[in-house]
Amino acid sequence: xxxxxxxxxxxxxxxxxxxxxxxxxxxxxxxxxxxxxxxxxxxxxxxxxxxxxxxxxxxxxxxxxxxxxxxxxxxxxxxxxxxxxxxxxxxxxxxxxxxxxxxxxxxxxxxxxxxxxxxxxxxxxxxxxxxxx
Numbered sequence: 001x002x003x004x005x006x007x008x009x010x011x012x013x014x015x016x017x018x019x020x021x022x023x024x025x026x027x028x029x030x031x032x033x034x035x036x037x038x039x040x041x042x043x044x045x046x047x048x049x050x051x052x053x054x055x056x057x058x059x060x061x062x063x064x065x066x067x068x069x070x071x072x073x074x075x076x077x078x079x080x081x082x083x084x085x086x087x088x089x090x091x092x093x094x095x096x097x098x099x100x101x102x103x104x105x106x107x108x109x110x111x112x113x114x115x116x117x118x119x120x121x122x123x124x125x126x127x128x129x130x131x132x133x
Contacts, residue, residue, distance in 0.1 A: 022064075023060050023064070026060055026063045026064055026067070026084075027060060029063075029081075029084065030060075030063055030084055030085060030087075030088040032085075033085045033088035033089050033092075034056065034059075034088060036089060036092040036121065036122060037055070037056045037059070037092050039121065040092050040093050040095060040096055040121065041095050041096070042055050042056050042092070042094075042095055043056070052094070052095045055091050055092075055094050055095070058091065059087060059088050059089070059090060059091055059092070060088070062087035062088070062090060063084050063087045063088050065087070066080075066083040066084045066086070066087040067080065067083075067084055069083070070083055070084075089122065092118070092122075093114065093117065093118035093121060093122075096114060096117055096118065096121075097111070097114035097115075097118065100113055100114040100117065101114060
C-alpha cells in the first residue's frame with residue numbers, strides 16, 4: 001500500500017513539474033504582453049499574497065488554448081503568435097476596470113472609461129517596450 005502512495009506522489013510531482021515547465025514556457029513566449037499585467041498592478045502583493053495574480057494565470061490558460069487551436073487549425077506562425085499575445089492581454093486591465101466601475105458605479109459609461117484607460121495603457125507600453133521586441 002505504501003508503495004502505491006509513493007508511486008502516486010512521484011507521478012504527481014512529475015505532473016506538477018511538467019505543468020510548471022509548460023506554463024513557464026508560455027509565459028516566456030508572451031513575456032512582453034505579461035509586462036502589461038505587472039504594469040497594471042496584477043502582481044502587487046497585499047499581506048504577502050497576489051490578490052490579482054489569478055488573472056495572469058487565467059490569461060496563460062487562454063494562451064495555451066490559443067496555441068492548441070492555432071496548431072489544430074494549421075494557422076501560420078505569425079497569426080498563432082498574435083492569437084497568443086491577444087490571449088495574454090485579454091484581461092490585463094481587469095483590476096483597473098473593477099476600480100473604475102466600483103468608484104463610478106455600474107454603468108456603460110464607467111465600462112467605456114475603463115476600456116479607454118485600458119487602451120491608453122496598452123498603446124503606451126507597446127510604444128515604450130515594443131510588444132514584438
